[in-house]
Amino acid sequence: MIARAAAICEPAKMVREEVSPVVEVPADEAAHRAFRLDNEVLAFRFTATVSDRSGGTPRERLTDPARLSLWLRSAGLDVPGSSRQDLNDAVELREAIYRAGRAIATARDPDLQDVRVLNAAATAGQAKAVLEGDSLHWMLSRTAAVRDALGVLATDAVRVYGTSDRSRVKCCEGKDCMGLFLDTSRGTNRRWCSMNTCGNRAKKSRLTVR
Numbered sequence: 001m002i003a004r005a006a007a008i009c010e011p012a013k014m015v016r017e018e019v020s021p022v023v024e025v026p027a028d029e030a031a032h033r034a035f036r037l038d039n040e041v042l043a044f045r046f047t048a049t050v051s052d053r054s055g056g057t058p059r060e061r062l063t064d065p066a067r068l069s070l071w072l073r074s075a076g077l078d079v080p081g082s083s084r085q086d087l088n089d090a091v092e093l094r095e096a097i098y099r100a101g102r103a104i105a106t107a108r109d110p111d112l113q114d115v116r117v118l119n120a121a122a123t124a125g126q127a128k129a130v131l132e133g134d135s136l137h138w139m140l141s142r143t144a145a146v147r148d149a150l151g152v153l154a155t156d157a158v159r160v161y162g163t164s165d166r167s168r169v170k171c172c173e174g175k176d177c178m179g180l181f182l183d184t185s186r187g188t189n190r191r192w193c194s195m196n197t198c199g200n201r202a203k204k205s206r207l208t209v210r
């Protein structure tokens, strides 16, 4: 049963999201238009750059290196630019984080290869966290900023999967979503990655059925 659920989760045919022509909008606004940025866990917000994972047509939102830079910037990981290879590395890491989380959420052990990818990215990164005013600020190296940024994302996943948070990792029950989230509710009874999107949609469809 669990194996079947995992098979459903495999993206059958990835749809690359249409990228609208470059229009001059502030980076923050562009990121909000391009991505879902509402997941509280950084590593899971990264996995949400593919949406509708369990539907027939998962949508890839990291469509090119510029989109990767835009997402990283929205996460406070400002890189001077990224290459096609950076994008490949990012997608490889993202899918390893997702598959490992999906396994944990369904009470299975993550695949060893995914753990290797996660650990390799976590140890390769050299980012330093500093306090600026009242916020955490990531300092990335000039020569390998994307590697450092991916290290931050991998470390965030390691922190969740390797601590008591592990038992709170869940997959969203929203239609077609299957996004990862951390259930921090007191009764551990949260069902959706976000109340504003999937939770709301479920509520609306229940009302329509009535």
Ligand SMILES: [Zn+2]
Pocket (backbone or CB within 6 Å): 172, 173, 174, 177, 178, 179, 192, 193, 194, 198
């Ligand atoms: Zn969801």
